[in-house]
Amino acid sequence: MAQLNQYSTLAVSQPRRFDYWKEVVCRHCLSADSKPSSQSDFEGTLQVNQIGALSISTLSSPLHHWVRSEQHVRSDAAEDLWLGFTRNGFGELEQGAQKTRLGAGNLFLYDATQPFRFSLGGTENHLLRIPRQLIAPRLPRIAECTARVLDESRPGAIPLREMCQQAASNPALLQDAGLAQRYASTLLDLLVLSLELQDTEVGHQEKDLYGRVMLYIQRHLSDAQLSLEQIAQAHHVSTRTVTRAFARHQKTPAAEIWKERLNASRHALEQGQVRSVSQAALDYGFSDFSHYSHAFRKAFGVTPQSLLARG
Template sequence: MSNDRSFVETCNGSTWTVASESSDAGNYARKAFENVVVGLMKTCFDTVQLRTSERFEFWQEVVCKQFVLASAEVEAGEGDFDGYLTSQEIGPLLLSELRAPLHFWSRTARDVRREDNDVFIVSLMQRGEGELTQYGRSVLQHPGEIVLYDSTNPLQYNFGGDVQLVKIPKPLLEARISKPRDLVAVRFSDSPLAPMLASLLKEAVALDLDEKANSVVGRRLSNCILDLLVSMCDLLREDGIDGSSSTQFEKILRFARSNLDSEDLSPEMLAAVGAVSVRTLNRLFGGIGSTPMRWIWKQRLEASRRAMQEGRVHSVTEAAFSNGFNELGHFSRSFKRAYGQTPQQLLRGALAPTGT
C-alpha cells in the first residue's frame, strides 16, 4: 500500500480526494480531476491545497474539463492564483459556482474544431466584474447581471470574482426559445428574476443526489431552471435588445409558446395579442409556410414529445392534456404520423432505467 499523503477537499460535509502529493507537475491536474469525479454527481476543487507553481495549470485543466476547451491567462502572478469551483449535475445541466481572481479566457476557432461540445453557458455574476466578447459584440457584466455565450463560436471572456454558471446542451435551449444566438453577448440587466435564479442555482448545487435520484428529480429541477431562464429571455426581448423592439410576430409566437396548454388559444386570441387583424395574422404565418392553427398544432406535438423524452411527464395522457390536446386518440395518431412511433413507445424508452 502506498504511503503517499493525499490532499483532500471538503464539499458540503463530504470529503473528496483531490490528488496525491507525489503527483508530478505534468500530470497533476489530470490526476486530481480524475480522482474527484469518478462515480460522483458533484465535484469540488480548491487550488489552495496545491503548490503555488501548479495552481493555475490545475485551474485551467479543471475548468476546461468542466466547461469547454479554451486557453487562459492571469493578471497576477500564477503563483498568487487562488480559485475554487464546485459543480453539480442536475439532469442534463451542469451547475457551478466559481470563485477566482481576474483572469482571461480565449476560445479560438481551433479550440472549437478540436472538440464536439455544443452548449450554451449562462453566467450570473455575484461579485466582481466580467467582459464577454462574441459574434462581434462586447458586453460588460456587473453583479446581478447575466450573460450568455455559445461554445460553437470563438469567444473571449474575462472575469474575476464570484460567478454562477449553467452549462446547457444547445438543443435544450434552442427548443425553448427562437434565435438564441441573438441573446449571446447581451447583458441581462435589472431582471426581476435574477435573484430567484441565483437562489435556485445555489440550492441546486448544494443538493446531494445519487444517480438514481438525479435521473428523476434532476430532470424536473433542470426544467425549472430552464423555464426560469427562458422567462428571463422573454422579458429581455419584451423590453428590446440593445434598444431594438421585438416585432409583432415575435411577440405573438412567444405568447403562443407560453400558452400551448390553453384550450382557448386561437387565431383571434393571437391577433389580439399582436394588435393585428386575423387576416394580417394569417399573412404573417404564411410567411413561414404555415397557418396559425397548423403552427400551434405542431408546437403542441413537439412540446408533448419533449416532455416525454425529458421525463417531465409519466403518462401519455399527462403529456397530451398539459399541452392543449383534449382527445387522446387523435393525439396518438397525429404523434405517430409526425415522429414515426407512438407516444407510448417514446415514453417507455424515456422512463426505462439507464443502467444497473
C-alpha cells in the same frame, strides 16, 4: 444522486497552481487558452455538480482571462449554451458583435459553438451548462442573446438567479434524481420566459431608438463631424446598440447620414434656399465640394448646379 466534484489550487505546489486551474476548468467547462491578470500566487476553487441534464460549475478566483478561438471550436465541438451568474464576481465577455461588462448579480449567456473572450474574477461565479437541444427549439434566435446581461426587471430573471444560487450552494437538496430533473426543467422554463421578454423589450426599445436617432440626424445635418459615436453618446447607448437598431431596418447609420445630407441639400437647391452649390454642401455637412457634386449626381442623376439654376 447528484454528482459533486470539488477542486482547489491549494492541492498542488505554488508554481503549478494556474496550470492545474486551467486543466480542471477546461475539463469541466470548455477548452480555451487562459492567463492570469497577475503573476502572484493564484488561489482558486471550483465545484461542479449535476442537476438533471444540466451541470453547474462554481468558480472563485482572482481575475483571469479566457480566449476560445476558432481552433478550440473545431477541436472541441461542444454545442452547449452557458448561463453565467456572477453572484459576487466581475469581468467582461465578448462574443460575436456583442461585448458587455459583468458585475455582481449579473446573468448572461455565451455559446460554445462560437469563439469568445471572457475575463472573470471574484467569488461564487456560477456557470450553468445547458445542452443546446433543450433550449434552442424553444428559442430559435438564442444565438443572438449571447454576451448580453439579462435585465433583472423582466419576469423570470430574479427567480432564475435565486435558483442558480440554491443549486450551487445546496447540492444536497437535489440528491433525488426526479427532483433534480424537475428543478432543471423549471430553470429552463424561467430562462426561456426571461429571454422571450428580454427580446420583446429590446425590440421595442431599438425600434424607438431608430426613430429618435433619425430625428437627431435630421436636426444635426449641418454638423460635419456627426458620427456614430456622437449619436450613441447623445442617446446614452453603445455604438453597437445604435448599429443593431438600424440593422433591424436593413440600414446602417453612416449610410442614412449620407442619404439625409444629400436629400436635404437637394431640397434646399430646389427651393432656392441656398445661393450656391458650396453653400448647399457646407450647410448640410459636406466639406469636399468635388466629392459632394459627384455623390449628388450619382444619387439623383443630375448635378447640384443644374438644380441651383432652376431654383
